[in-house]
Amino acid sequence: MTTASAPRMSPPSMMGASWAKERGPVTGDAVELVLPPAPIGSRILSGLLDVVCIYVWVVALLVLLLRIGEGWSSALAAAVGVGLVVFAFVVWPTGFETISGGRSPGKIALGLRSVRLDGGPIQFQHALARALFAFPEIHLFSGVPALTSAAMSSKHQRMGDRLAGTVVIQERIKWEIPQPPDMPPHLADWAAAADLGRIPEIWLHWSSEILTRQDMYPAARESALHDMVVGIAPWVMPPPPPASDEEIISAVLAERNRRAVRIEQKRADLRRRLVGEA
Structure with a gap:
């Protein structure tokens, strides 16, 4: 008497039913993560808040420089001014995102976070690449390259995200x-x-x-x-x-x-x- 063996079962994706339109980030263990990318509107608003914070830093530091820099030579004042601008546009956002795990003031307000493409937390090099590229992409060209890149990306990545290998996701999600x-x-x-x-x-x-x-x-x-x-x-x-x-x-x-x-x-x-x- 023979015993019928259990049928061999394959997942639906291997049976010809191609129903997944787009895959999310995949970890090193081949586990797909459900990380909804932040909408472009949320990214624009959070970016505006971050820009406001940065320019508040710039104005505050320049006012401080004018007060304490009386009597300095023009070369010294220019060097310190460049250093303060580098601090406001690169050092501060890089440090903030690194310490906060991928969040900036604007992202905190909108419930967003920057993560790696595999879903892991960003590190210093990722935050630095995003901050360096943000200067020409957002500040120098008024955000036009960033908006264009995000509109053309399925994950709404700006050029700095592509360079750093990151994506901005929604943290505050109403799960149903x-x-x-x-x-x-x-x-x-x-x-x-x-x-x-x-x-x-x-x-x-x-x-x-x-x-x-x-x-x-x-x-x-x-x-x-x-x-x-x-x-x-x-x-x-x-x-x-x-x-x-x-x-x-x-x-x-x-x-x-x-x-x-x-x-x-x-x-x-x-x-x-x-x-x-x-």
């Missing part, structure tokens, strides 16, 4: 936890009696991801849902009655969620009885 799908009424009895516990978790994850994605092309979504149904069919007993692929996936996910909630409630009740938790 997707709700489980509704149970199709005509599949409720089948799902309640079906053996769904053998379905691999990774398959359920991909099914939920595809079902909740609203930015997929319709043909790709239908193809991916069909692949999901074909993939979980050998793990479900009894097989589902005639229904659409989306209804079958919805029924499986809704029933698995109902069972998980029921198990967690039983565990909570047991903890309360054992240790008297409120």
Whole structure:
């Protein structure tokens, strides 16, 4: 008597359903990160705030130079003035971003942060490259090169970001936890009696991801849902009655969620009885 082996399952991305439009940053462990790039409007506003801070430094330092520089030679005054400008435009923003982990005053106000392309925190060399290139890109040419580069980049990178290998992301994100799908009424009895516990978790994850994605092309979504149904069919007993692929996936996910909630409630009740938790 032979035993049927478990079906070989491939992730949806390898089954011809090319539904991911754009990949995010990927770490060295090949883990894709969900790091939404900062909108251009937020970047412009944070940049304006940073420019204001820098020019406040410039004015304050020049006023200080005028007060303490009386009697200095013109060469000494010019050298100190250049040093103060370098401090305001390069040293201060570099140091601030390095110490704060990729944030500037404008980014703090707007909830933004500069990170490496792999999602890691920036270091001194990244902040220095961004500050050095910001002088011609933002201050010398009134931000036109930066705005043009950001508008042409899918990650809204200015030229300094490209040079440093960084991207500005949103830190303050309103995360929306997707709700489980509704149970199709005509599949409720089948799902309640079906053996769904053998379905691999990774398959359920991909099914939920595809079902909740609203930015997929319709043909790709239908193809991916069909692949999901074909993939979980050998793990479900009894097989589902005639229904659409989306209804079958919805029924499986809704029933698995109902069972998980029921198990967690039983565990909570047991903890309360054992240790008297409120």
